[in-house]
Amino acid sequence: MAHLDLELASKPEPPRWLSDNSDQFHEAVNLALNSKVHRERWKYTKTQPILDMLEAPAVLPNWHTLPAGVVLREITQDLQDPPLQYQVDDAPEASSALCYHNKLTLIEASGNPTQPLVIEHRGHSAPIVLKLAANTHLELHEIYTDNVDQHQTLWIELGPGSSLNHARNSFVQAKHWQFLRATLARNASYALHNHSCGAQLRRQDIQILCNEPGASATLISASQVGIGQHLDQQITLEHRAAHTSSEQVFHNIVEDKAKVTFNGRIHIHQHCPKVAATLQNRNLAMGDNATINTKPELEIYTDDVTCAHGATVGQLDPHHVFYCASRGIPLAEARALLAQAFLNTATTGPLAQQALGEFGIPQSDNADV
Amino acid sequence: MSLLSVKNVTAKVAEQNILKGLNLEVNAGEVHAIMGPNGSGKSTLANILAGKPGYEVTSGSVEFEGQDISDWEPHERAHAGIFLAFQYPVEIPGVSNMEFLKASLDANAFANKREQTNAAQFIKHARALAESLDLNPDFLKRGVNEGFSGGEKKRNEILQLLLLQPRLAVLDETDSGLDIDALQVVAEGVNRFRNKDNGVVLITHYQRLLDYIVPDYVHVLADGKIVQSGDKSLALELEKKGYAWLT
Numbered sequence: 001m002a003h004l005d006l007e008l009a010s011k012p013e014p015p016r017w018l019s020d021n022s023d024q025f026h027e028a029v030n031l032a033l034n035s036k037v038h039r040e041r042w043k044y045t046k047t048q049p050i051l052d053m054l055e056a057p058a059v060l061p062n063w064h065t066l067p068a069g070v071v072l073r074e075i076t077q078d079l080q081d082p083p084l085q086y087q088v089d090d091a092p093e094a095s096s097a098l099c100y101h102n103k104l105t106l107i108e109a110s111g112n113p114t115q116p117l118v119i120e121h122r123g124h125s126a127p128i129v130l131k132l133a134a135n136t137h138l139e140l141h142e143i144y145t146d147n148v149d150q151h152q153t154l155w156i157e158l159g160p161g162s163s164l165n166h167a168r169n170s171f172v173q174a175k176h177w178q179f180l181r182a183t184l185a186r187n188a189s190y191a192l193h194n195h196s197c198g199a200q201l202r203r204q205d206i207q208i209l210c211n212e213p214g215a216s217a218t219l220i221s222a223s224q225v226g227i228g229q230h231l232d233q234q235i236t237l238e239h240r241a242a243h244t245s246s247e248q249v250f251h252n253i254v255e256d257k258a259k260v261t262f263n264g265r266i267h268i269h270q271h272c273p274k275v276a277a278t279l280q281n282r283n284l285a286m287g288d289n290a291t292i293n294t295k296p297e298l299e300i301y302t303d304d305v306t307c308a309h310g311a312t313v314g315q316l317d318p319h320h321v322f323y324c325a326s327r328g329i330p331l332a333e334a335r336a337l338l339a340q341a342f343l344n345t346a347t348t349g350p351l352a353q354q355a356l357g358e359f360g361i362p363q364s365d366n367a368d369v
Numbered sequence: 370m371s372l373l374s375v376k377n378v379t380a381k382v383a384e385q386n387i388l389k390g391l392n393l394e395v396n397a398g399e400v401h402a403i404m405g406p407n408g409s410g411k412s413t414l415a416n417i418l419a420g421k422p423g424y425e426v427t428s429g430s431v432e433f434e435g436q437d438i439s440d441w442e443p444h445e446r447a448h449a450g451i452f453l454a455f456q457y458p459v460e461i462p463g464v465s466n467m468e469f470l471k472a473s474l475d476a477n478a479f480a481n482k483r484e485q486t487n488a489a490q491f492i493k494h495a496r497a498l499a500e501s502l503d504l505n506p507d508f509l510k511r512g513v514n515e516g517f518s519g520g521e522k523k524r525n526e527i528l529q530l531l532l533l534q535p536r537l538a539v540l541d542e543t544d545s546g547l548d549i550d551a552l553q554v555v556a557e558g559v560n561r562f563r564n565k566d567n568g569v570v571l572i573t574h575y576q577r578l579l580d581y582i583v584p585d586y587v588h589v590l591a592d593g594k595i596v597q598s599g600d601k602s603l604a605l606e607l608e609k610k611g612y613a614w615l616t
Contacts, residue, residue: 325420327472329473
């Protein structure tokens with residue numbers, strides 16, 4: 001039996017749709033929290049500080065003006081039908097988050113809203129479930145204000161033929177945990193443009209489930225991890241149907257005494273031919289004491305798939321630095337220009353310009369190149 | 370007026386002695402072609418002049434306009450007016466050509482206490498230069514040399530030369546990999562650049578470039594030093610005889 005040393009700070013009452021039996025639920029959560037798989041996912045970041053954040057009171061996000069075709073409801077725990085697909089084993093801490101607040105926010109979109117849905121988090125948010133009806137196309141902007149510790153869990157369900165273009169700029173300077181899970185139905189497509197910097201500790205869990213044929217996901221991410229900061233990204237891409245595809249590009253700049261952990265897993269289930277999946281994680285160390293742990297993983301149980309994955313850890317190319325310097329650009333500026341170029345190549349989507357404005361000039365203590 | 374004075378320079382790269390007593394004088398208004406067999410030290414000379422890290426002058430002196438530049442950083446040499454057109458220009462995705470050119474121009478203006486070119490004028494000028502070199506102005510929006518063909522990269526080097534207007538241009542095998550049409554375009558750019566106030570050091574393997582850029586002097590570099598100097602006719606002789614008779 002697993003050694004149980006991770007546990008929730010208290011035992012919240014799960015809503016009826018989550019579990020009929022409170023004790024059984026907590027036992028399942030505790031076992032999942034202490035399982036080998038879960039420990040591996042939290043190997044480089046302490047879990048308990050995140051678990052302790054779960055019961056903090058939620059702050060209502062600023063929803064701005066809801067676009068036409070988007071309906072938002074706050075649902076209390078007495079709902080009977082499950083408002084989302086969940087599995088405690090996959091995300092015990094996120095599942096627990098569903099219990100701590102007496103409500104969750106259900107957002108349903110249909111048709112083709114012409115304006116983006118904007119969610120401005122201002123602290124801990126109650127769980128959010130976003131559902132797109134069949135053939136609905138939506139743009140989602142997720143931004144974060146107020147430099148306070150915060151966590152969010154966002155559950156996305158994309159109906160057949162729908163598409164979500166999701167831009168997320170995380171620049172708060174605090175402890176920040178973001179859980180995101182998207183399930184994609186037939187021919188649904190999901191694009192994430194993920195930009196971040198500034199947090200003393202940021203943990204990003206991203207779980208994408210391509211559940212039916214034709215589903216496709218694109219994850220593009222650029223992060224700057226400043227001096228002494230810590231970013232932990234845990235990405236799972238589940239291909240559970242044939243003819244699904246995914247592309248992942250994660251660029252991280254890691255400054256002196258900063259730490260990045262990246263674990264990107266592509267899992268192709270049995271009987272899922274004609275899957276195409278790529279994953280690229282590039283890390284640029286800008287200081288001698290930067291720490292980078294990266295593990296791209298492929299787990300394939302079907303023949304006839306096309307997959308590629310890779311990770312690089314390196315410093316600025318001295319030939320590039322010299323090329324800039326030979327044109328009169330001083331070394332420090334050349335290094336900053338090249339570091340920003342590295343981020344630029346993974347800064348995309350509707351909030352790209354804002355992100356480029358937020359990224360600071362990367363600091364380097366290495367003047368040798 | 371002397372622009373560049375290289376006196377009895379020895380230099381090493383990765384602990385290997387490459388230049389072994391090289392002398393070269395370049396005055397304003399002159400074009401010097403440097404020819405020589407593979408491994409003779411031509412590119413080392415270019416990198417020594419531009420100050421590339423890892424290329425170490427072990428004796429002798431390199432003076433630019435009367436100042437010893439041996440200890441100068443690459444960007445300081447650029448500010449003084451030394452420009453290296455690379456044999457293999459690097460690709461830098463994420464920095465647009467336009468952004469890179471403006472940063473270069475501004476850095477040089479700042480260092481020389483000149484006023485920065487305003488953005489609108491700069492864009493207009495850069496586009497006009499691109500067109501004059503048969504480069505689609507849309508190339509200016511793309512990453513520096515990103516996805517460019519070999520010929521486009523070399524033309525981009527000449528675009529930078531014309532934009533920055535240095536005092537001394539060192540062209541390291543700018544003709545390599547060019548078809549005849551591109552060669553003419555590049556040569557025309559260099560000819561447009563040359564005037565009585567600047568100088569050109571033209572490193573090449575082949576005489577054909579000198580049909581389009583007529584040099585004032587031709588030098589043969591072999592085993593790390595100049596073994597023969599002459600006028601354009603020397604290049605023609607090399608074309609017929611090769612280098613063996615000189616080494």
